[in-house]
Amino acid sequence: MRRANFPLLLSLLLLAALPLLWMYLPPAADALQRGTDDRARNAVREAAPAYRPWLDSFWRPSDSTVERALFTLQAVIGVLVFYWSITALRARRTDR
Amino acid sequence: MHIAEGYLPVAHCIGWTAAAGPFAVLSIRRVSYLMRQNPEQRLLLAASGAFLFALTAIKMPSVTGSSSHPVGTALGVFLTGPVAVPALAAIGLLFQAMLLAHGGLTTLGANLFSLGVAGPAVTWVLYRSLQGLGVRRGLSCGAAAFAGDLATYLTTSFQLALAFPDASGGVPAAFLKFAGIFFFTQVPIALAEALLTVMVLKNLAPYLQRPELAASEG
Numbered sequence: 001m002r003r004a005n006f007p008l009l010l011s012l013l014l015l016a017a018l019p020l021l022w023m024y025l026p027p028a029a030d031a032l033q034r035g036t037d038d039r040a041r042n043a044v045r046e047a048a049p050a051y052r053p054w055l056d057s058f059w060r061p062s063d064s065t066v067e068r069a070l071f072t073l074q075a076v077i078g079v080l081v082f083y084w085s086i087t088a089l090r091a092r093r094t095d096r
Numbered sequence: 097m098h099i100a101e102g103y104l105p106v107a108h109c110i111g112w113t114a115a116a117g118p119f120a121v122l123s124i125r126r127v128s129y130l131m132r133q134n135p136e137q138r139l140l141l142a143a144s145g146a147f148l149f150a151l152t153a154i155k156m157p158s159v160t161g162s163s164s165h166p167v168g169t170a171l172g173v174f175l176t177g178p179v180a181v182p183a184l185a186a187i188g189l190l191f192q193a194m195l196l197a198h199g200g201l202t203t204l205g206a207n208l209f210s211l212g213v214a215g216p217a218v219t220w221v222l223y224r225s226l227q228g229l230g231v232r233r234g235l236s237c238g239a240a241a242f243a244g245d246l247a248t249y250l251t252t253s254f255q256l257a258l259a260f261p262d263a264s265g266g267v268p269a270a271f272l273k274f275a276g277i278f279f280f281t282q283v284p285i286a287l288a289e290a291l292l293t294v295m296v297l298k299n300l301a302p303y304l305q306r307p308e309l310a311a312s313e314g
Contacts, residue, residue: 035155036164036249037098037198039277040256044103047260047270053102060197070196071153074188078150085142086296090303092136 012079017072097167097210097252098192101200108259113205116182119213123182130180136304137176144172145184147296151289152188152211158281166289167248169216170241174297178220185212210251219244234294241293245286249278 044051061067104112130137151168158164168188172181189207192198199207223240227233257270265272 034162036162036278036281037100039162040252040274041100041103043274043277044256044260047262047273051105051260053100054106055102055200055202057101057193057197057200059194061195067196071155074153074191074196075150078146078148078153081146082143082150085139085146086300089136089139089143089300092139092303 009083097248098199099203099206104203104259109202112209116205116209119182126179127183140175144175147171148184149188156285158284160281162281164281164285166285167215167245170219170244170293173216173219178216181216182212206255210248214251215244215248218247238290238294242286242290245289249282
């Protein structure tokens with residue numbers, strides 16, 4: 001990889017690691033962890049208490065640490081592919 | 097924007113899958129066409145898909161005391177065209193539905209519609225309109241990306257409101273309720289995402305074969 005931009009890569013990876021870093025926040029920050037997706041789900045339960053989800057995910061992460069690690073994995077995969085492809089794009093152009 | 101597995105009634109799941117289906121098919125065909133073009137198109141697809149993939153995984157705190165995800169679709173709209181975006185969004189949604197229990201397979205149609213169809217459509221239409229009005233490219237892209245992010249979440253609000261109307265206020269009241277949960281939290285996140293998208297575009301522009309067409313339907 002020519003002229004790899006390490007500061008860029010590092011900061012992107014740090015951004016990707018955000019979900020994992022959430023683990024180390026004090027409990028007071030717990031409210032932040034209740035994302036809008038969760039709040040919407042609670043709103044549905046309140047709006048229609050009789051409604052039962054008719055299917056559940058056939059596999060879910062065993063605990064919140066695994067869940068955060070998987071989110072981080074997704075973000076890291078995305079960051080690496082993104083970084084690789086824009087580096088390749090830039091390298092192609094400067095080759096001309 | 098991820099409606100959880102089983103959280104839409106069967107009829108709605110079928111309906112939204114039917115709504116998203118044609119766009120998904122069109123998008124897959126578009127992506128395979130683009131893949132057969134020059135290497136630059138393949139790299140643009142990879143960059144757009146990866147951007148979306150990464151951004152939908154990142155949970156960002158917001159000023160409202162809650163948190164949410166960016167959508168990451170705007171970059172794809174500008175680099176690969178809006179038609180290619182649903183396929184890219186589907187990759188991320190499938191990964192999250194199957195490995196993270198985030199979103200669902202029954203709700204894939206609905207989530208694909210909000211994330212891959214509605215949001216990008218708003219981004220595209222607004223971008224073209226602003227460009228037509230002579231607004232500077234950077235501002236057009238940023239405003240379009242911002243609006244697209246919010247449009248995705250408003251679509252999700254509409255989907256939920258349609259499925260769970262308010263006892264007294266019906267769908268409109270339910271829409272306001274769900275939109276209220278998403279909207280204010282999403283605004284700063286959408287703003288951050290818009291700025292990031294514009295930054296990436298500005299950085300990439302010198303390296304694109306036809307930068308003036310980077311956001312065209314090409």
